[in-house]
Amino acid sequence: MKLARNKKREETPVAPAKAEQNKNDLEIFDFSGEVAVSVRDVDLYYGDFQALKKINMNVPKRRITAMIGPSGCGKSTLLKTLNRMNDLVEGCRVEGTIEIGGRNIYDKATDLAALRKNVGMVFQKPNPFPMSVYDNIAYAPRTFGIRQKGKLDAIVERSLRQAAMWDELKDRLNKSALGLSGGQQQRLCIARALSVQPQVLLMDEPTSALDPISTGKIEELCSELKEQVTIVIVTHNMQQAARISDKTGFFLLGELVEFGDTDDIFTSPKHPETERYITGRFG
Numbered sequence: 001m002k003l004a005r006n007k008k009r010e011e012t013p014v015a016p017a018k019a020e021q022n023k024n025d026l027e028i029f030d031f032s033g034e035v036a037v038s039v040r041d042v043d044l045y046y047g048d049f050q051a052l053k054k055i056n057m058n059v060p061k062r063r064i065t066a067m068i069g070p071s072g073c074g075k076s077t078l079l080k081t082l083n084r085m086n087d088l089v090e091g092c093r094v095e096g097t098i099e100i101g102g103r104n105i106y107d108k109a110t111d112l113a114a115l116r117k118n119v120g121m122v123f124q125k126p127n128p129f130p131m132s133v134y135d136n137i138a139y140a141p142r143t144f145g146i147r148q149k150g151k152l153d154a155i156v157e158r159s160l161r162q163a164a165m166w167d168e169l170k171d172r173l174n175k176s177a178l179g180l181s182g183g184q185q186q187r188l189c190i191a192r193a194l195s196v197q198p199q200v201l202l203m204d205e206p207t208s209a210l211d212p213i214s215t216g217k218i219e220e221l222c223s224e225l226k227e228q229v230t231i232v233i234v235t236h237n238m239q240q241a242a243r244i245s246d247k248t249g250f251f252l253l254g255e256l257v258e259f260g261d262t263d264d265i266f267t268s269p270k271h272p273e274t275e276r277y278i279t280g281r282f283g
Contacts, residue, residue, distance in 0.1 A: 027110070027114040028114075029100065029101025029103055029114060029115075029199065030101050030102040030103075031101045031118075031199045033061070033102070034060060034061055035058045035059065035060060035061065036059050036062075036100065036101070036199065037057075037058070037059035037082060037098070037099070037100050037200060037230070038057075038097075038100075039055050039058075039059075039096070039097075041054055041056060041095075041096040041097065042054070042055040042056075042078070042081065042094065042095070042096035042097070043094070043095045044074075044077060044078075044081060044086070044095075045092065045093050045095075046091055046092055051074055051077050052074050052077055052081075053253075053254045053255050054096075054255070055074075055078060055255075056256065057256060059200075059232055060230070060246070060247060061230050062227065063226060063230065063231075063246040063247060064222060064223070064226050064231045064232075064244055064246050064247075065230075065231070065232045065233070065247040065248070065249070066234075066235055066241035066244070066247070066248045066249070067079065067232070067233070067234045067248075067251060068236070068238055068248060068249070068251070068277070068278075069250055069252055069277070070252070070277070073252050074251050074253075074254040075234045075249075075251045076205075076234050078251075079202050079232060079234050080204075081094055082105075082119060082202055082232065083115060083119040083120075083202060084105060084112065094106055100119060101118055101199060103115075113144075117140075117196045118198050118199045118200060119202060120193030120196070120201045120202065121201075121202045121203075122186070122193055123206070124204050124205040124206065124208055124209060125209050126182055126189055126209070128177035128178060129177065130176070130177075130178055132173065132175060132176060132177065133169050133172055133174070133175060133176075133177050133180075133188060134156055134174060136177045136188060137155065137160070137188075137191055137192050137195045138152045138155065138195070139195075140192070140195050140196045141195055144196065155195055156195075159191040159192070159195045160191050162194050163187045163188070163190045163191035163221060164187070164217070164221055165184070165187050165191060168184065169184075182209065182210055182211075182214065183211065183213070183214025183215075183217060183218070186206060186209075186214070186218060187217065187218065187221065190221065190225075194225075194229070198229065200229065200230045200231075200232065201229045201230070201231050201232070202232050203222075203231060203232070203233040203234070204234045205234055205235055205236060206218055207235075207240065208235075208236065215240075219240065219243060222244050223244055226246075233245065238266075238278055245262045246262060247260065247261060247262060248260070248261075248262045248265040250265065250269075250274045250277060250278075257273050257274055258270055258271045258273075258274045265278070266278055
């Protein structure tokens, strides 16, 4: 399977692929099983360079799965394949199968609007839209055709409560999101992603640019959200992975070296490369 790619963009919020689409018309994803994301024999190429090599992993539903490894090992690349952000990268092609909610997301018939409604994304650096707090969160629901103010009000409140920000921002809904602190902006981006009630939330080093207090709030939030949403997080902070994740995958040179329960990965890794990395001997 080879996919054409277009102009490269980085760390740009991905809007739903089809504007003004009634969400009742979207392709249905089935998350009734215990596995939210299944990755089978996935290879990814940038031109002639192979960035991912035969990746196989099952991400359990409503758990936190962390991906760790040194820079350039492929963990963020894999994360972006899970909502087809690599469609935006020229010369990129993906081979193998990725199933989310029972759907092969790289099938030509896949509804990208439905995919990106079900699979949200939070980036390394906070990237709120240059508009009010309210409009940031209402943006995606409006794109999916929700226009009634009462429904939008309810979505904004629900999303901010899920992100543990309602009390902080309920009196600032009409203020610019750019006036928030970095930590608040990142939690707002999480609230924005939650506005369309995704089943999977992808997080690419969401706390690397934040202070320790803000980092703690994001970690606490993730632990609460996993009761409702499957979270896949890329992190360079091994202590963070150990604190909040249920499953951990260790990546090296484009390969998934080891994947398993977080406690086992950090206390009794099976592969010497994993042990060397988590004990700080390289990386």
